[in-house]
Amino acid sequence: MDGRLANTWKLTVNEKKFIETALASNLRIDGRNPLEYRKITIKFGREDGSSEVQLGQTHVMGLVTGQLVQPYQDRQNEGTLSIFTEFSPMADPSFEPGRPGESAVELGRIVDRGLRESRAVDTESLCVLAGKLVWAIRIDLHILDNGGNLVDAANIAALGLSLNV
Structure with a gap:
């Protein structure tokens, strides 16, 4: 699906680092595990x-x-x-x-x-x-x-x- 329904954000350096850290530690941005629904x-x-x-x-x-x-x-x-x-x-x-x-x-x-x-x-x-x-x-x-x-x-x-x- 294209990005029309998704929110588009411009991420700050700190937000990018947070996301990278979450990915490296097997956590989603909202704190769920990768396989948690x-x-x-x-x-x-x-x-x-x-x-x-x-x-x-x-x-x-x-x-x-x-x-x-x-x-x-x-x-x-x-x-x-x-x-x-x-x-x-x-x-x-x-x-x-x-x-x-x-x-x-x-x-x-x-x-x-x-x-x-x-x-x-x-x-x-x-x-x-x-x-x-x-x-x-x-x-x-x-x-x-x-x-x-x-x-x-x-x-x-x-x-x-x-x-x-």
Whole structure:
């Protein structure tokens, strides 16, 4: 993955030395061992269709909604799946309120591609009446804190929501 979702920092000499020392002593920057993973917590809300994922310091909340619509002409037997991401300005100083930025759009595309290519959501099963009525599923992901592994946390939240429909 390219660096568009990653924060870009200019490191000072002291920060570079800290990183080099951590690597030499088999520690990550956050103090974990090289093979130690971040703690993951997945919660499903009291309401159907809501979830919360915490992966280390990264925090993603999600909501899935659906509505019955007419199918697209070229996909008469398939429903639709749409992923939308929103970054809270409190999640990271580089995120700005307002229209979704490039990072939010890119994250949404990555999650969307992952769900589609893995066939985690069978769009044919969203068909109610061929050519007449299908489900349009919308997954909204709200990034509340970005402490690393953002793509993983967003994918886990979206997958959990898609299984909780």
